[in-house]
Amino acid sequence: MSSLLAVETLTRRFGGLVAVNKVTLDLHLGEVHAVIGTNGAGKSTLINMLSGEIEASDGRITLNGEDITTRAQFRRALAGVGRSYQRTTIFPEFTVLENCRLAAQAAAPKPWAIWQSSQSCEYSNGAAREALEAAGLGTVAGRVAGTLSHGAKRQLEVAMCLATKPRVLLLDEPLAGMGAEETERMLSLLANLKATHAILLVEHDMDAVFRIADRITVMVNGTVIATGDPASIRVNPEVRTAYLGEDH
Numbered sequence: 001m002s003s004l005l006a007v008e009t010l011t012r013r014f015g016g017l018v019a020v021n022k023v024t025l026d027l028h029l030g031e032v033h034a035v036i037g038t039n040g041a042g043k044s045t046l047i048n049m050l051s052g053e054i055e056a057s058d059g060r061i062t063l064n065g066e067d068i069t070t071r072a073q074f075r076r077a078l079a080g081v082g083r084s085y086q087r088t089t090i091f092p093e094f095t096v097l098e099n100c101r102l103a104a105q106a107a108a109p110k111p112w113a114i115w116q117s118s119q120s121c122e123y124s125n126g127a128a129r130e131a132l133e134a135a136g137l138g139t140v141a142g143r144v145a146g147t148l149s150h151g152a153k154r155q156l157e158v159a160m161c162l163a164t165k166p167r168v169l170l171l172d173e174p175l176a177g178m179g180a181e182e183t184e185r186m187l188s189l190l191a192n193l194k195a196t197h198a199i200l201l202v203e204h205d206m207d208a209v210f211r212i213a214d215r216i217t218v219m220v221n222g223t224v225i226a227t228g229d230p231a232s233i234r235v236n237p238e239v240r241t242a243y244l245g246e247d248h
């Protein structure tokens with residue numbers, strides 16, 4: 001299977017600290033690839049380099065075989081790399097649909113359309129509605145976003161990401177702060193989305209990761225110590241010692 005997004009020896013230094021050290025991994029359509037690691041392992045830095053928020057110090061990122069290592073963030077988004085954030089990025093006073101519509105418009109193929117009222121923009125409306133349906137929020141499109149539950153807000157963030165029509169989804173802790181029911185909803189959403197997307201999932205909820213991931217990459221201090229399917233990662237002695245502890 002050819003990879004949609006590939007990372008080769010990707011490195012990021014902050015002064016003397018090597019936050020991400022020669023990381024190599026790839027993302028495939030139809031796969032959830034989870035990246036796990038203790039606090040400070042370099043997971044967010046990795047996602048930030050993939051989305052184009054921060055520059056790589058070294059290494060290469062390719063999207064569909066094309067080198068995008070130095071491509072600006074908005075150009076990567078247009079090319080199909082979408083991300084959600086650890087922090088909530090929605091506008092609480094706007095409706096669910098409006099939030100999605102703004103995300104769609106910002107990533108519209110016609111950037112000049114930003115001057116057009118998003119309400120009357122057919123493209124943004126269509127993309128927003130489609131994304132809300134896919135994220136299971138179709139019935140709350142008219143609700144003011146700030147009144148949603150925490151779990152629904154995280155779903156909205158995924159919907160906003162979907163509204164940009166990405167092929168690659170970079171998800172930074174989408175389950176953070178969720179209750180059991182909300183977690184289930186998000187996991188079934190991800191299971192549905194993976195058929196049409198390549199998904200990178202950074203997540204601290206290990207039970208969820210081991211259930212949903214097709215592949216897991218384990219990072220310690222910026223370096224990948226193991227990559228494999230959940231069964232092989234679960235029994236990997238180095239991973240158990242470095243990260244998982246004895247209860248997995």
Ligand SMILES: Nc1ncnc2c1ncn2[C@@H]1O[C@H](COP(=O)(O)OP(=O)(O)OP(=O)(O)O)[C@@H](O)[C@H]1O
Nearest residue numbers: 014017018019037038039040041042043044045046
């Ligand atoms: N802008 C920055 N300037 C300097 N150091 C940074 C910067 N961003 C991250 N770091 C450092 O890089 C290392 C990796 O951080 P990063 O946030 O990527 O880890 P993480 O695995 O995402 O952690 P967490 O699970 O807590 O979110 C840490 O030591 C962090 O302090």
